[in-house]
Amino acid sequence: MKHLLKEPSLMKLFQQAELYQALLELGQSALPDNLVKHLVGVSIEQQTLVCLVNGANWASKLRFFEQSLLHHYDQNLPHLKLNQIHFKVILDSGKPARVKRSANRPDAKSAEQMIKLSENLPPKLADALTKLSQRAQPNNAVD
Numbered sequence: 003m004k005h006l007l008k009e010p011s012l013m014k015l016f017q018q019a020e021l022y023q024a025l026l027e028l029g030q031s032a033l034p035d036n037l038v039k040h041l042v043g044v045s046i047e048q049q050t051l052v053c054l055v056n057g058a059n060w061a062s063k064l065r066f067f068e069q070s071l072l073h074h075y076d077q078n079l080p081h082l083k084l085n086q087i088h089f090k091v092i093l094d095s096g097k098p099a100r101v102k103r104s105a106n107r108p109d110a111k112s113a114e115q116m117i118k119l120s121e122n123l124p125p126k127l128a129d130a131l132t133k134l135s136q137r138a139q140p141n142n143a144v145d
Contacts, residue, residue, distance in 0.1 A: 022043070022044065022045065025044040025045070025046070026041070026042075026043060026044045028044075028074070028075065028078055028079070029041055029044050029051075029053065029071060029074070029075070031074070032067070032070055032071050032074035033064070033067060033071075037060065037063060037064060037067070040055055040056050040057065040060035040063075040064070041053055041054070041055060041064065042054050042055065042056050042092065043092070046082060046084070047088075049082070049083055049084055049085045049086070050084065050085070050086050050087070050088050051071065051072070051075060051084045051086070051087045051088070052087075052088050052090060053071070053087055053088070053089050053090070054090050054092050055089055055090065055091055055092070056091075056092060057091065058091050061089040061090075061091050064089060065089060068087045071087060072084055072085075072086075072087060105137070107137050107138060108134070108135065108137065108138045109138060110138050112135075112138065113135040113136070113137075113138030114135075116131045116132070116134060116135035117131075117132060117135050119131060120132050120135075
């Protein structure tokens with residue numbers, strides 16, 4: 003049985019992963035320390051360097067280093083002849099934090115006022131106001 007890494011397709015995939023990692027590390031080495039962790043991936047499409055960034059705010063900050071990055075890649079990999087950078091924002095794959103919201107319910111007095119007010123309104127608006135008044139917190143709720 004062959005060792006898995008000796009399979010041609012797996013070996014090619016492994017080499018591509020190493021290449022992308024080297025490209026990423028080269029890009030990160032040209033950035034200030036506070037921005038390094040926000041450049042999370044790099045690829046090349048034709049003569050464009052594609053930088054994957056973990057947030058829109060970080061992409062805008064990295065744009066200030068566009069010329070510096072191009073120069074750095076040109077010095078180290080002149081055969082690529084890169085002429086522009088495209089920043090792509092990637093979203094965090096983790097679940098977004100859910101914000102628990104509670105509805106503000108009208109009190110009983112406000113509910114009564116809504117019902118009285120709805121008597122003088124057009125039917126659709128009166129119905130909406132009546133429904134809203136029904137969401138009032140009961141004075142003595144019994145469970």
